[in-house]
Amino acid sequence: MLLCKGNSTCANDVGNKFLYARLHCDSVSCMINQGQSIIRYTSSKYANIIKTFGYVINDFSPVVGSGAIFKEASHIPQGITxxxxxxxxxxxxxxxxxxxxxxxxxxxxxxxxxxxxxxxxxxxxxxxxxxxxxxxxxxxxxxxxxxxxxxxxxxxxxxxxxxxxxxxxxxxxxxxxxxxxxxxxxxxxxxxxxxxxxxxxxx
Structure with missing residues (x-):
């Protein structure tokens, strides 16, 4: 997972969260809401190994379909759609x-x-x-x-x-x-x- 820069602990942890989001969300707004929570969680817990926020777009692109849309997640408060x-x-x-x-x-x-x-x-x-x-x-x-x-x-x-x-x-x-x-x-x-x-x- 590019977000984790090859760190296996981070990849397994965050990968499970991405999987949960993919399985339980049926709309872009849900994915954005889940995604911004994952971004902040990962940024806090694995701050020393994260390179850029942009890598998250690669992980979500099969579901969201647009990096421009997903970037809006960084401007959404936690728990808000x-x-x-x-x-x-x-x-x-x-x-x-x-x-x-x-x-x-x-x-x-x-x-x-x-x-x-x-x-x-x-x-x-x-x-x-x-x-x-x-x-x-x-x-x-x-x-x-x-x-x-x-x-x-x-x-x-x-x-x-x-x-x-x-x-x-x-x-x-x-x-x-x-x-x-x-x-x-x-x-x-x-x-x-x-x-x-x-x-x-x-x-």
């Missing part, structure tokens, strides 16, 4: 475009280390100036010592506004129904504590 990412992208862009078009998936779903119960972390990234404007818009001037003020100060300190404060709860719940998994949407400040990879851009 190609159809779901297209729908999610459309909703996020249409509903969040006025805030920012810099929308990312972070955390375990981007890293490929998610568990079945893991949520998908969606970050709307804005400049420090825009972040300050949004804090003022969402929190106003809360009473000193109030719970709202404490929440505001925490948002400023961490560079993150949660979905509730950002009035994104309806969208979050809608995506949870679409994806059948917990969803977290937050606005993060560029360069802040939560602005860290791995990222998958929502295009």
């Amino acid at each position: 190609y159809k779901q990412i297209l729908s999610m992208s459309s909703k996020l862009k249409s509903r969040l475009g006025e805030i920012s078009d810099d929308i990312l998936v972070q955390g375990s779903r981007a890293a490929g280390t998610a568990k079945i119960t893991s949520d998908i972390d969606i970050a709307v990234r804005v400049s420090p100036t825009q972040f300050q404007k949004l804090v003022k818009e969402y929190f106003g001037s809360p009473n000193v010592g109030s719970a709202k003020e404490r929440t505001m100060l925490h948002a400023i300190k961490t560079g993150k506004i949660q979905s509730g404060e950002a009035r994104l709860s309806p969208l979050r719940k809608e995506l949870e129904r679409d994806l059948n998994m917990p969803v977290d949407i937050s606005i993060i400040q560029k360069g802040g504590a939560f602005d860290k990879p791995p990222y998958i851009d929502i295009k």
Whole structure:
């Protein structure tokens, strides 16, 4: 197996996963979903022997039929189908475009280390100036010592506004129904504590 560069342990391990995918998938979206999980699993466990991502296309070409299609797997969060990412992208862009078009998936779903119960972390990234404007818009001037003020100060300190404060709860719940998994949407400040990879851009 070219992906494993001749390493027999890797080849046997990954080969079994490819075989499982071929036997159980009946659509391109399923293959893409399984394939991106295999890529991330192999990249993590056998990082020292992998040469390029492109070799995976050779292993899947009999089923997928197009390297260009399969390359999309690298832009799909773990556990999400190609159809779901297209729908999610459309909703996020249409509903969040006025805030920012810099929308990312972070955390375990981007890293490929998610568990079945893991949520998908969606970050709307804005400049420090825009972040300050949004804090003022969402929190106003809360009473000193109030719970709202404490929440505001925490948002400023961490560079993150949660979905509730950002009035994104309806969208979050809608995506949870679409994806059948917990969803977290937050606005993060560029360069802040939560602005860290791995990222998958929502295009």
